[in-house]
């Protein structure tokens with residue numbers, strides 16, 4: 368069996384964001400190995416031998432518009448992987464980087480995605496419980512313009528207070544809502560997201576700092592360990608543990624998979640679901656996690 372043929376990336380045009388670091392960098396390397404023509408984008412320089420790289424701030428509508436003008440006319444697979452951690456005062460920036468800019472870029476490029484093409488996002492276990500805000504997310508998703516979305520965010524400070532969580536929940540809602548949208552399904556464009564658990568990447572230090580109430584990286588690291596790793600005596604993932612499965616999901620191997628929110632967390636969120644189904648309704652992630660350690 369020809370493994371490259373099985374993946375189906377050989378000679379195909381792939382656009383991927385966040386390639387300078389972490390999960391996306393590992394995915395980009397594998398895509399190159401599999402013979403794809405890779406157009407890679409990041410706010411930082413990308414040191415991989417891609418077909419073309421672009422240094423763009425994907426929080427900015429004008430920069431996304433200019434980038435999309437320069438990207439190829441036909442795209443077989445799109446991977447939206449860039450992201451940032453949340454620090455107080457950056458609520459709106461986190462929405463733009465981690466969700467709204469990704470939705471916007473998807474919709475600007477949609478006509479250029481091939482029939483039977485794929486779109487894959489990186490959300491997070493942090494988006495767990497997205498169903499509780501689905502109606503609000505759909506309201507946001509249906510707003511016609513970028514400016515409308517910004518106004519909407521400004522009117523909903525309570526929702527974007529947990530900025531990282533809400534942006535990731537929005538992304539999961541988007542996949543759920545759009546997979547059967549005629550603009551996607553009529554051309555058999557598949558749309559999925561992965562939800563990584565704790566992974567050592569370029570974001571680790573920021574996640575540690577932002578988790579601690581005093582921005583203390585050591586304290587934050589301990590807190591993350593308690594929430595994400597302690598319950599299963601676990602260990603953090605490597606970028607490849609996320610980047611490689613994501614490449615598989617966007618490939619022909621998964622040609623019948625769409626609308627899926629794939630948790631890559633060694634079963635952690637399943638243990639939260641189990642605890643919640645058995646006895647923990649309306650508890651926070653931290654409370655459910657601590658229950659499942661008992």
Ligand SMILES: NC(=O)c1ccc[n+]([C@@H]2O[C@H](COP(=O)([O-])OP(=O)(O)OC[C@H]3O[C@@H](n4cnc5c(N)ncnc54)[C@H](O)[C@@H]3O)[C@@H](O)[C@H]2O)c1
Nearest residue numbers: 385387388389390410425426449450491565566568569570
């Ligand atoms: N690391 C984890 O534990 C973890 C867990 C769950 C989800 N995630 C998500 O995984 C995705 C990948 O992150 P990672 O962990 O590999 O981190 P990373 O920092 O190694 O990679 C993220 C990349 O996004 C780029 N980026 C950030 N802001 C940008 C902007 N405005 N415009 C263009 N590029 C920008 C960064 O330069 C970086 O190269 C993110 O969406 C993150 O939220 C990470």
